[in-house]
Amino acid sequence: MSVESVQLSWSRPISAPPRVDRVALFVLGKGTVASSLLAQIGEHKARIVERDGLSLEIAGVCDRKSALFVPRPGGLDLADWRGALGAAPDADPRERRPFLDGLTRLGSRVSVLVDCTAADRMETLYEQALLRGIHVVTANKKPFAGSLPSFRRLQTTARRCRRALRYETTVGASLPVIETLKDLVRTGDRVELIEGSFSGTLGYLSNELLRGVPLSTAVGVARDRGYLEPRPQDDLSGVDVARKAVILAREIGLNLGLEDVRLTPFVPAELLAVSSPESFFEVLPTYDAEVAATVARAQAEGKVLRYLARIDPGQRRIDVGPVAVDVHHPAARLRGAESFVAFTTERYRDPLVVQGAGAGGALTAAGVLADILAIARKV
Ligand SMILES: NC(=O)C1=CN([C@@H]2O[C@H](COP(=O)(O)OP(=O)(O)OC[C@H]3O[C@@H](n4cnc5c(N)ncnc54)[C@H](O)[C@@H]3O)[C@@H](O)[C@H]2O)C=CC1
Numbered sequence: 001m002s003v004e005s006v007q008l009s010w011s012r013p014i015s016a017p018p019r020v021d022r023v024a025l026f027v028l029g030k031g032t033v034a035s036s037l038l039a040q041i042g043e044h045k046a047r048i049v050e051r052d053g054l055s056l057e058i059a060g061v062c063d064r065k066s067a068l069f070v071p072r073p074g075g076l077d078l079a080d081w082r083g084a085l086g087a088a089p090d091a092d093p094r095e096r097r098p099f100l101d102g103l104t105r106l107g108s109r110v111s112v113l114v115d116c117t118a119a120d121r122m123e124t125l126y127e128q129a130l131l132r133g134i135h136v137v138t139a140n141k142k143p144f145a146g147s148l149p150s151f152r153r154l155q156t157t158a159r160r161c162r163r164a165l166r167y168e169t170t171v172g173a174s175l176p177v178i179e180t181l182k183d184l185v186r187t188g189d190r191v192e193l194i195e196g197s198f199s200g201t202l203g204y205l206s207n208e209l210l211r212g213v214p215l216s217t218a219v220g221v222a223r224d225r226g227y228l229e230p231r232p233q234d235d236l237s238g239v240d241v242a243r244k245a246v247i248l249a250r251e252i253g254l255n256l257g258l259e260d261v262r263l264t265p266f267v268p269a270e271l272l273a274v275s276s277p278e279s280f281f282e283v284l285p286t287y288d289a290e291v292a293a294t295v296a297r298a299q300a301e302g303k304v305l306r307y308l309a310r311i312d313p314g315q316r317r318i319d320v321g322p323v324a325v326d327v328h329h330p331a332a333r334l335r336g337a338e339s340f341v342a343f344t345t346e347r348y349r350d351p352l353v354v355q356g357a358g359a360g361g362a363l364t365a366a367g368v369l370a371d372i373l374a375i376a377r378k379v
């Protein structure tokens, strides 16, 4: 056999189409982030096939009431996924194993469970997925800021099963916060301090309050722009920021939980006692004057009110709360729904800063999509 013929038998004929690998996704949620994700996949699908050789197929989508599973190549028709989900049968949100089994039976090269909810106790579902060889991408902070043993078990399961568990969007939406921190840790840097403004919503509200916009008006706009948590009290209590702080603290090996965070809410505590989101929006205007007065007091002293988090590994301490900062403070310069996270480390004496818009459906969905593509490209 000549050298030439050996080479030809190895290589793909020039005219052969490039290989396309199927990536099957099961999406939890149909809200701000999930619907943007499905729209982005619909819009960019052909380009992703062409550029990356990956065909993203929605095998299923569900909300807290019903679930739709489409066990055919190509997956769900994204033109009318809402209508199809609306007509889908009821499904118990506590029992998703049949869908996970269905996902594995599809035989795609990569299968991913994508959590775009803020549901509690998702750790069990993630474990069930990982144990079946399904990767997990999630925007849901709760599994990473909740019970420490469950969080550590989840990490161990992912490692043992050699499956990815990616949650970049849980801090700073699509800003590269978690991967940056992971890289610092992986390369042996020592993180001495993490601080910043971790909430796009509270950054936006602070800016609007400074412009004299009433709190209730600004919260309404933040909701319409898709910045708010499903339960807005989670934003205004600071709990959402506390969750992000715990996630970052755990990345640097601190065994801390929400109960360890020294938390001062963004708004008066009585407002947070209101339980349903509907009644919360009703009573919100009665707090406009009090909150405006707090902002005005800081302004009168030449300061800017910001909602900051500070993780001090040396002291094993996390502080989250409003701070009246000097106009030269990096947080004073934030615009719109911008967030920033500053890492001071042994190598970065001047902090490494990640900054940009930190909330919103399209941005977060892009971060979720980037996580999915990062997995599919590696496998
Ligand atoms: N909106 C944003 O800017 C960002 C959101 N996130 C996170 O993304 C997640 C989703 O946020 P949004 O889309 O804004 O909320 P959303 O309230 O618009 O959507 C949540 C969806 O989850 C569904 N859901 C609730 N429990 C479920 C269950 N057990 N099974 C299936 N579906 C269930 C609801 O039906 C709803 O469709 C949250 O965890 C949030 O913290 C993270 C970064 C930024």
Ligand SMILES: N[C@@H](CC=O)C(=O)O
Pocket (backbone or CB within 6 Å): 169, 170, 171, 172, 173, 198, 199, 200, 201, 202, 227, 228, 229, 235, 240, 358, 359, 360
């Ligand atoms: N409500 C959150 C959304 C992202 O996590 C925020 O505003 O930061």
